[in-house]
Amino acid sequence: GAVVSQHPSRVICKSGTSVKIECRSLDFQATTMFWYRQFPKQSLMLMATSNEGSKATYEQGVEKDKFLINHASLTLSTLTVTSAHPEDSSFYICSARDEGGNTIYFGEGSWLTVV
């Protein structure tokens, strides 16, 4: 099946700094990628939809200036958590829609810890 890779898988950063998470579709082109946040034992919470070459669409309640999303190529989307705070610590997951548009594949997830 199609492969979506996230990097880094784990990152620890100091409060007030910014951290970038990458999401790559390794064997297909993805015009649409999605970013989620997940708290322990809870469902995926969609943060934003990332469209290649255009601005991301953010879900209600998600600060776009805090969570910067860039989808500059058909195989890469990045999520930058700016001025991170401990409450931003979470599991962040990306997914990508395949070229046919009717299947979504997920990345492995990235654990962010802000200290």
Place this chain on the structure above:
Amino acid sequence: GQQLNQSPQSMFIQEGEDVSMNCTSSSIFNTWLWYKQDPGEGPVLLIALYKAGELTSNGRLTAQFGITRKDSFLNISASIPSDVGIYFCAGANTGNQFYFGTGTSLTVIP
């Protein structure tokens, strides 16, 4: 965004038992996807369904695309300890917008 109604929320079963879970939507879907998520990892696609009435198997897993196009079912036969995890459904409507279920947490007791 909108979420699908997935049930049950959690299941505790004995090893060897069969498992059944479902997702329902208030609108018609063109695609149903089933995922499994292990703790600390991203969801992995188990089965994809694209036609109403379609029944697809993947090993001990079987999923069906409901005839009404508003629901889907996932069955796991003869459960084993490694089936433990959270199972998510996802569906795409006629506008190709995806929605996710709230997940079913499965615990298999050896």
